[in-house]
Structures are given as C-alpha cells and as structure tokens.
Amino acid sequence: MKNLNRLIMAGTLAALVGLAPAKAAETYDIVISGGRVVDPETGLDGVRNVGIKGDRIAAVSEKALKGTRTIDAKGRVVSPGFIDMHAHGQSILAGRVQALDGVTTALELEAGMLPVGDYYKRLAAEGRPINYGASVNWANARIATFANLEPKDDLAWFEEAFARPDWQQEVATPEQLEKITAMVKEGLDEGGLGVGILIGYAPGTGHKEFFAINKLAAERGMPTFTHARYLSMLEPKSSFEGMQEIVAAAAGTGAHTHIVHMNSISLRDTDIIADLISNAQKQGLKVTTEAYPYGAGATGIGAAMFREDRWRERLGGVDASNFDVNGKRLTEEEFARLQAEAPATGTVIHFIELSDPKDMAILSKSVLFPGGVIASDGGDWLVDGKPIPQETWPLPENAWSHPRSAGTYARFLRMYLREQKAVSLIEAIRRVSYGPAHILEDAVPQMKLKGRIQKGADADIVIFDPETVGEQSDFDHPGRTSTGFSHVIVNGTLLVNDGELDTSVLPGKPVRNAVKAK
Numbered sequence: 001m002k003n004l005n006r007l008i009m010a011g012t013l014a015a016l017v018g019l020a021p022a023k024a025a026e027t028y029d030i031v032i033s034g035g036r037v038v039d040p041e042t043g044l045d046g047v048r049n050v051g052i053k054g055d056r057i058a059a060v061s062e063k064a065l066k067g068t069r070t071i072d073a074k075g076r077v078v079s080p081g082f083i084d085m086h087a088h089g090q091s092i093l094a095g096r097v098q099a100l101d102g103v104t105t106a107l108e109l110e111a112g113m114l115p116v117g118d119y120y121k122r123l124a125a126e127g128r129p130i131n132y133g134a135s136v137n138w139a140n141a142r143i144a145t146f147a148n149l150e151p152k153d154d155l156a157w158f159e160e161a162f163a164r165p166d167w168q169q170e171v172a173t174p175e176q177l178e179k180i181t182a183m184v185k186e187g188l189d190e191g192g193l194g195v196g197i198l199i200g201y202a203p204g205t206g207h208k209e210f211f212a213i214n215k216l217a218a219e220r221g222m223p224t225f226t227h228a229r230y231l232s233m234l235e236p237k238s239s240f241e242g243m244q245e246i247v248a249a250a251a252g253t254g255a256h257t258h259i260v261h262m263n264s265i266s267l268r269d270t271d272i273i274a275d276l277i278s279n280a281q282k283q284g285l286k287v288t289t290e291a292y293p294y295g296a297g298a299t300g301i302g303a304a305m306f307r308e309d310r311w312r313e314r315l316g317g318v319d320a321s322n323f324d325v326n327g328k329r330l331t332e333e334e335f336a337r338l339q340a341e342a343p344a345t346g347t348v349i350h351f352i353e354l355s356d357p358k359d360m361a362i363l364s365k366s367v368l369f370p371g372g373v374i375a376s377d378g379g380d381w382l383v384d385g386k387p388i389p390q391e392t393w394p395l396p397e398n399a400w401s402h403p404r405s406a407g408t409y410a411r412f413l414r415m416y417l418r419e420q421k422a423v424s425l426i427e428a429i430r431r432v433s434y435g436p437a438h439i440l441e442d443a444v445p446q447m448k449l450k451g452r453i454q455k456g457a458d459a460d461i462v463i464f465d466p467e468t469v470g471e472q473s474d475f476d477h478p479g480r481t482s483t484g485f486s487h488v489i490v491n492g493t494l495l496v497n498d499g500e501l502d503t504s505v506l507p508g509k510p511v512r513n514a515v516k517a518k
C-alpha cells in the first residue's frame with residue numbers, strides 16, 4: 001500500500017510539471033551515468049543514468065543517455081541533495097562549507113528571520129551557493145515588542161537583546177501579544193516557512209502565548225519549529241515538561257509542531273521523551289523531530305544555564321571536565337576563573353560523552369528516532385569571536401564554529417551507514433534529503449520538487465562514495481571540510497566538481513511559502 005502510494009505520487013510529480021517522455025535522441029545538459037541512484041519516495045535503489053536539462057531532472061533511465069557533459073558516477077551513490085532544516089549560518093561562506101558536506105538546501109527554521117521580506121531581498125541580491133529560506137522569527141517579534149524597536153534580520157541584533165531580561169522572563173500583556181502576533185502574521189505574508197519559536201531562550205513566556213502562536217500557524221496551514229522550554233533532567237521546569245508543551249500545542253491547535261534538536265534538549269532523558277513523541281504520533285498528531293550526531297553543544301561559559309541553582313544536576317551531572325575551551329578540557333579552577341573573569345568565552349559543552357557506550361546509545365536513540373531526520377544546527381564561522389567576511393574562501397585555518405557546521409552529514413553517513421550499519425542506504429538518504437522535504441511539503445509546495453531523483457524534480461543532486469565519505473572537522477579543527485562528495489549540483493549547476501568547489505557560481509534559489517512562491 002505504501003509503495004503503491006509512492007508510485008502514484010511519483011507519477012503525479014511528472015504530470016505536475018508537464019514533462020513529455022524522454023526521446024532516445026535527446027541531448028541533456030548534464031548526464032550522470034552509471035551511479036547507484038537512490039530515491040526514497042519511490043523506493044528506487046539501483047544503477048541508473050540521470051539526465052538534467054536546465055534546473056530540472058529530465059530523465060532517470062536504465063538506458064544510456066547523451067549529454068553535453070557527462071559525469072561518470074560508477075561505484076558511487078547518486079542522491080537527492082541534502083536538506084538542512086536547521087542552518088543558522090546563512091552566509092555565502094557557511095553555504096559553501098555545507099555544500100562540501102552534501103547540503104544543497106539550508107533553511108533557518110529554528111530561529112527564523114524578521115523581517116522576513118528583508119532577509120529574502122538581501123540574500124537574492126547577494127546570491128547564495130545553495131538554496132535558502134527561513135521561518136518567521138517569533139523571538140525577534142517579542143524583542144521588538146518589549147523593547148519598542150524595529151526588528152532587524154541580523155544575528156547581532158538578536159544577541160545584543162540578551163542584555164534585556166524582560167522579553168526572556170515576562171508574560172506579555174494582551175496588547176503586547178497582539179503586536180507580536182501581528183508581526184508573525186506579516187512574516188508569513190512575506191513568505192516565511194512557518195514560525196521559529198526559540199522559547200527555550202524566553203522561558204518566562206506565557207503558555208497562552210505559545211498556544212496562540214501555534215494556533216495562528218495552524219490557521220495558516222504552516223508548521224512551527226520549537227527549541228523547547230528548559231534544559232534539565234530535574235523537575236519542575238524539565239526538558240520533558242518543555243516537550244510536553246509542544247505535544248500539547250499540536251493536540252490543542254492542530255498545528256504541525258516540529259521539535260528541533262531532540263538530541264541536545266533531551267540530555268539523558270531520551271527514553272521518556274522518545275516515548276512521548278512516538279505515542280503522540282501514534283495518536284495522529286503532527287509532531288516531527290530532528291537530531292544532529294554530536295554529544296556536545298556550544299555556547300558562552302557565562303550562560304544562565306551554567307549558573308542557576310543546582311545547574312550541574314539539572315544538566316545530568318556535569319562538571320568542569322565536560323567543558324572544552326580551544327580544544328582543551330577544563331579543571332574546576334579554570335572553569336571558575338573563566339566564568340568570573342571572561343563569561344563570554346565560547347565553550348563546547350559535552351552534555352553526553354560519546355566515549356562512553358551508554359551515552360553513545362542515548363545519542364543514537366535521537367539520531368535514529370523512527371521517522372526523524374538529520375539537521376545540523378550549524379552556525380556561521382568566526383575568527384577571534386568575529387564573523388569572517390562571507391566572500392572569504394577557503395575557510396581560514398583558525399576558523400571557529402561547532403564542527404557540526406562543516407561535518408554533520410558526512411559524519412552521519414560515516415557513523416550510522418558505513419561503520420555501525422544501523423541504517424540502510426535508502427533510509428540514510430531519507431533522513432538527510434527526502435525526509436525534510438516531506439516534513440515541509442504540505443506547507444511549502446516547492447519542497448515537493450526537492451529530495452527526489454525523479455523526472456521533473458529540481459536538479460539538486462549529490463554524488464558521493466559511501467566507502468570514503470566522512471567528516472574531517474572535530475572540536476580541535478572545526479573548519480576542516482568533509483570528504484567523499486565528488487559532485488554537488490544545485491538547480492542544474494555544478495557547484496562541486498571532482499571534489500572542487502566552484503566559487504564562480506551562486507546557483508542557490510529561495511524557498512518560500514505558497515503565498516510568495518510563484
């Protein structure tokens with residue numbers, strides 16, 4: 001039944017874009033020949049030739065195809081380009097690094113942008129190597145309302161707002177809620193891909209406000225993407241409670257709620273949180289989730305979560321040795337000194353320790369959650385705490401970010417496909433490509449043409465060697481780009497050719513909601 005549906009859907013796709021059947025004599029712009037073509041929607045996993053015309057896939061065939069340009073993909077996997085639903089690095093530089101990790105579409109859905117129109121205008125004017133898009137940034141609407149400021153689609157504007165406790169800690173008045181809601185509506189009118197709700201950064205927000213924002217999204221047929229309230233294994237105010245709130249919003253409003261980075265919020269409570277989410281799904285609620293394959297997050301050492309009462313216990317029993325600054329684990333003395341004297345110091349916090357098999361199993365539970373997808377939560381690149389100009393290439397040796405910004409997808413394929421053999425190839429590709437497209441496609445029709453190697457689909461394609469694909473980035477060398485991806489094609493344009501990034505092309509296009517998509 002499932003396969004039949006898939007075939008019907010695949011047929012619909014070709015009909016939808018009105019393509020005539022391929023003629024034998026046709027010449028394609030690019031032909032990818034003899035690769036192992038994987039298409040999770042139709043279940044295809046076999047050797048095929050793929051013909052590209054313009055920005056679309058025009059043929060997927062067992063017969064030889066003639067191309068102006070031919071890429072020999074023998075022995076390699078031909079996959080739909082990877083779709084990252086959680087990409088904070090929206091710069092040209094971040095996009096190029098992600099392209100070398102197989103990503104052809106990078107969406108900022110967790111935080112989002114506001115004003116949404118300004119974001120799309122700016123990125124279209126500058127150009128992007130890979131496809132881009134953003135949800136509406138609810139937190140920015142809240143900051144703008146509490147501070148009486150015009151919102152800016154700028155991360156620095158958001159970070160500066162951390163000096164103001166009101167928007168983080170206070171319940172909005174009815175007048176304030178009206179203003180916040182109006183701004184969110186405007187963002188949806190400007191093409192936002194749903195609403196990004198960083199409620200974990202504003203834990204004092206009223207439950208009624210969270211409900212109201214989800215209700216608004218439901219009325220517009222758009223999803224919400226929530227960084228859950230709280231980060232704790234202790235009750236009250238536990239991660240579990242935050243997750244329950246998201247499930248309750250789906251039940252009480254009918255919204256499609258997407259839980260971001262299930263792995264990091266869950267700490268070591270993954271079993272009970274996985275139980276909550278999967279049972280909600282069994283009741284028919286539209287709750288989806290994602291994870292990244294790392295046991296560590298990154299933030300400032302002075303953050304409130306490392307200062308509040310019983311914080312070590314709340315985070316599941318951490319101590320100074322779980323903190324890493326410039327690739328070195330800290331002693332209690334160093335930790336205390338940095339917190340007192342340099343609270344802005346960037347630190348990597350290992351919430352779980354992957355050298356411990358028990359913690360590794362906890363991570364795998366999130367990464368392999370049934371129906372879940374991989375999303376990076378990657379960010380932009382810094383040197384000495386300052387953003388690197390986005391035209392810079394290659395990435396400087398001392399560039400800093402969390403290694404997930406460069407290696408999430410190669411790492412997932414290396415660990416879970418090749419080494420652990422925990423997923424089949426087709427399931428791995430579902431988690432990185434078709435899965436995210438499928439999560440978004442009801443609300444964002446453009447996504448129906450992504451995450452697929454089918455006639456009529458967007459020509460966003462990645463070719464990789466499953467025997468060598470792997471991340472090179474780690475906590476000491478976060479800027480090392482992934483290996484194993486020989487070709488990355490974005491909208492029919494070769495962005496990576498024989499492993500080399502072409503800096504002369506910027507083929508990325510915007511992804512917007514149905515209001516703004518043509």
Ligand SMILES: [Zn+2]
Pocket residue numbers: 110227260261
């Ligand atoms: Zn987050």
